[in-house]
Amino acid sequence: MPTLRKVLLVTAAVATLTVAGASSAAADSSRCTVDSACAGRATFTSLGEVFHVFDQVADGHSAVALYWLPDGSGPTMIWNSNGNGSDVTADLELPEGSWITYRVCLGEGGPKQVMLETCSAPITDYA
Secondary structure (H helix, E strand, C coil), X not given: CCCHHHHHHHHHHHHXXXXXXXXXXXXXXXXXXXXXXXXXXXXXXXXXXXXXXXECCCCCCEEEEEEECCCCCCCEEEEECCCCCEEEEEECCCCCCCEEEEEEEEEECCCCEEEHHHCCCCEEEEC
């Protein structure tokens, strides 16, 4: 029969692992353009600092993620001009624990003109 001390130690260890796992997973995020169809979507995965920019509607527009870094740089843009159903991946190199703020918009891929009225609210995530 396990002692009370062993049960408490195992419970504490499981709780610690659960909180540690949740904190790293909670850092992953996603944003959609303001239209009801979510024509453009961007996701950020903290582990590896990876962006995906999805074009999800055949509307003739590109999806574009704009991001800012703690050093004051930005907006840097990641364009997906490949059409409906496509995904563009950008692998960033950020120091662990640093923040990144981004939003996703639609744009005109040829002239690289962002349609600001389509942009999502900004979100801040962490590497």
